[in-house]
Amino acid sequence: MTELIQGFLSGSAAWGVLLTLAAFALGALINRVTGKAIFNPLLLGAIFVIVFLSVCNIPYGDYKASAAPVNYLLLPATVALAIPLYEKLDLLKANAAAIIAGISVGSLVSLGSALVLALAMDLTKEQYATLLPKSVTTAISMDVAAELGGIAALTGAIVILTGIAGNLLAETVCRVFHITDPIAKGVGIGTSAHAVGTSKALQMGEVEGAMSGLSIAVAGVLTAVLCPVFVNLLH
Amino acid sequence: MLPLPVPASVYGLLLLLAALNFRIVRLEDVKEVGSYLTGIFPLLFVPAAAGVMELWVEMGQMLIPILIAVIPVTVLVMVSAGKTTQALTGLGKKEADHD
Numbered sequence: 215m216t217e218l219i220q221g222f223l224s225g226s227a228a229w230g231v232l233l234t235l236a237a238f239a240l241g242a243l244i245n246r247v248t249g250k251a252i253f254n255p256l257l258l259g260a261i262f263v264i265v266f267l268s269v270c271n272i273p274y275g276d277y278k279a280s281a282a283p284v285n286y287l288l289l290p291a292t293v294a295l296a297i298p299l300y301e302k303l304d305l306l307k308a309n310a311a312a313i314i315a316g317i318s319v320g321s322l323v324s325l326g327s328a329l330v331l332a333l334a335m336d337l338t339k340e341q342y343a344t345l346l347p348k349s350v351t352t353a354i355s356m357d358v359a360a361e362l363g364g365i366a367a368l369t370g371a372i373v374i375l376t377g378i379a380g381n382l383l384a385e386t387v388c389r390v391f392h393i394t395d396p397i398a399k400g401v402g403i404g405t406s407a408h409a410v411g412t413s414k415a416l417q418m419g420e421v422e423g424a425m426s427g428l429s430i431a432v433a434g435v436l437t438a439v440l441c442p443v444f445v446n447l448l449h
Numbered sequence: 450m451l452p453l454p455v456p457a458s459v460y461g462l463l464l465l466l467a468a469l470n471f472r473i474v475r476l477e478d479v480k481e482v483g484s485y486l487t488g489i490f491p492l493l494f495v496p497a498a499a500g501v502m503e504l505w506v507e508m509g510q511m512l513i514p515i516l517i518a519v520i521p522v523t524v525l526v527m528v529s530a531g532k533t534t535q536a537l538t539g540l541g542k543k544e545a546d547h548d
Contacts, residue, residue, distance in 0.1 A: 230496065238492045256491040260498035267502065274503045281496040287486065288493045292458035294483035296465035303470065312537030320530025327522040331514050341511050345518050349526055352497060353456035368508065371501040374494055375519045380527060381491075387524055393531040395538055402531025406523050413490040423487075429530070431459050 230280025237262035251382050256374075256410065292351065292409065295427030298416070302424035309397055316398065317429050320405035321436045324349040325444045332448050340364055342448050347437050348372045351408040354434040362445045373408065380407020381414040400425025405433045 241258030267277055278285075299306065306313065325346060332342040343364030347355035352373050359369035384403050393399055396419055403411040404426030412430060416423035468474040501508065508515060 234492070234495045238495055254491075256494055256498060259492070259495040260501075263495060263499040264502045267499070274500060277499065278496055284493055285496050287489075289458045289461065291486040291490055291493055293461035293465050294479070294486040296462045296469065297476070297479060297483040298487070299462075300466055300469040300476065303466075309534075309538050312534045315537055316530045316532075316534030319533040320526045323529040324522065324526045327525060328518065331517055331522075335514050337511065337514060341514070344511075345514060348518055349523070351456075351458070352494075353458050357456060365504075365507055367500055368504050370497055371504055371508070372515055372519065374498045375515070376523050377494070378498075379519050379523045383520075383524060384527070387527050388531070391528045391532065393528070393535055395535045397538055398531040398535035401534040402527040405530040406526035409490055410494060413487070416487060427462075427487075431462050434456075434459055 228280060228283065230277045231283055233263060233266060233277065234259070234281050234284050237266070254378055254382060256381075257378050260374075288353070288409075292353070292430070295409075295412070295430065298420060298424040299428050302421055305397065305421065306425075306428065313397065313401055313425065313428070314432065316401040317405050317432045318436060320402065320429075321349070321433050321440065324406070325437065325440055329444060329447055337448075339445075339448060343445055344369050345372065346441050346444060348376050349406055349408065350434040350437045351430050354438055358438055358441045362441060374410065377407045377410025380411035384411060384414045385418070396421035397425050400427075401429050404429025408434075 238255055238259035240262055241253070241255035244258055245253045245255050263277065266272075267274060328342065328345045328348070331337065331345065337345070340363055343362035344359055346362065346364070347358040347369060349355075350358075350373070352370050355373045356366040356370045360366040380403060384399075384407070387393070388399050388402070393402055399418065400415050400422040403415045403422065407414075408430050412423065412426040415426035465474065465479070469476060469479075
């Protein structure tokens with residue numbers, strides 16, 4: 215049976231794309247039927263892909279190569295975050311100082327937390343470099359982790375888990391901690407949970423989405439610049 | 450080309466923003482495809498997220514720090530960034546320059 219599936223799959227060029235779509239659609243369906251945030255379509259989709267590959271004994275590398283078109287779309291999708299931002303450009307200009315300050319504080323807290331974790335839990339430098347850039351988008355964080363001697367692929371996984379956590383917790387955190395200003399919500403979500411969090415911010419509102427998208431870019435650049443400094447704070 | 454480890458997508462975001470701002474690209478021309486792309490964002494992360502299946506061992510070695518980094522630290526970052534912005538927009542102050 216598995217041989218049959220493998221034979222069928224290797225014969226169709228973009229089976230990885232189909233598998234991704236099917237897994238995500240199933241995840242989205244379960245999310246809609248149950249109405250539970252924890253049944254996040256991305257989380258479920260990834261689990262279904264892992265289960266399918268494991269059961270059929272297909273190496274992850276084969277799937278990744280076949281699903282490359284999906285991964286490729288991440289680039290234009292990130293670029294497209296400029297559109298909601300442009301639509302809210304006046305708001306950004308009027309609140310530039312508050313927005314930049316929020317993103318800077320959040321990025322420093324993120325980096326500082328990784329340092330505290332590394333010191334408290336006696337992490338190796340490799341593990342520390344893997345965790346350090348975890349709040350920013352995969353494209354930046356994996357490059358940074360690799361440059362600093364971390365395990366880039368693991369950073370990518372941690373970044374996505376962080377995004378899912380931020381996506382799931384965003385509404386609760388904003389309510390519990392009385393973050394009511396849409397600009398502040400967007401900055402908080404984008405700085406802590408990059409693009410996966412931003413998809414939640416876009417659902418919360420136009421301003422939230424625009425500010426969250428902006429925060430991805432600013433927090434990403436800031437983290438890329440500060441990481442080489444922070445990595446040397448651990449001996 | 451530039452010395453920072455900034456990926457193409459972030460430069461792209463800034464370039465598109467500049468192009469829209471200086472009317473090189475019209476909003477109507479990119480709005481529809483842009484909304485579509487940002488709408489399917491979570492789907493696009495599925496292949497990368499499934500990559501954890503190759504990293505169980507490395508993950509297991511630092512499971513506790515990963516869990517702390519993923520859940521409480523994410524909340525802490527969200528609150529510190531959000532609260533800072535909220536406090537400053539609430540003051541209604543507009544500091545002229547800040548880089």
